Amino acid sequence: MMKVYSAYRDGRLTIFLHGELDHHAVRQSMAAIERLLDDYLPRDCVLDFSHLSFMDSSGIALILKLHRRMSSAGGRAWVENAAAQPLRVIDASGIERLVKIAAQEEART
Numbered sequence: 001m002m003k004v005y006s007a008y009r010d011g012r013l014t015i016f017l018h019g020e021l022d023h024h025a026v027r028q029s030m031a032a033i034e035r036l037l038d039d040y041l042p043r044d045c046v047l048d049f050s051h052l053s054f055m056d057s058s059g060i061a062l063i064l065k066l067h068r069r070m071s072s073a074g075g076r077a078w079v080e081n082a083a084a085q086p087l088r089v090i091d092a093s094g095i096e097r098l099v100k101i102a103a104q105e106e107a108r109t
Contacts, residue, residue, distance in 0.1 A: 001025075004032040006040075013042035020054040021086075026062050033066060043075050050081035050104065059086065060093045067099045078102065 002025035003018040015033055019025065037045065045066060049055075063079060070077040078100035082090060087103050090096065 002029050004029055004036075006036050008040050008042065011043035012046065013037070013040050013044070014046045014048055016048045016051060018051040021052055021059040021062065022054065022056045023058040026058045030062055030065060033062075034069075037069060041073075042070075045070050045075060045077045047077070047079045048081050049079055049083060049086050052083065052086050055086035055089050057089060057093070059089060060095055063090075063095060063099055 001019055002021060005016040005018065007014045007016075013036060015036060017029060021029065047063065047066065063077075067077045079090070080102045082101060082103045084104075087101070090101055095101070
């Protein structure tokens with residue numbers, strides 16, 4: 001079961017995804033993220049993947065949708081703390097040309 005938590009400070013909304021981000025979880029997660037964006041109207045939005053144990057290619061669609069929404073509002077979005085398995089999916093997609101991806105230190109070694 002995917003859980004979405006958030007923290008907001010000084011124009012930055014950090015969204016923490018806990019669990020597995022697969023095609024079943026993406027719709028629910030994106031709906032929660034959209035509500036948070038509507039509530040806070042952040043300048044910056046960070047997806048924190050430190051508690052994301054699995055991600056399939058549908059997670060790429062979630063990242064891209066968030067990136068497009070933030071860009072259209074004049075803001076920025078990026079991913080932090082991606083662990084090894086989600087990072088492999090991200091790297092294979094080539095998405096880092098559009099969205100900044102910051103991996104956990106041990107994930108890139």
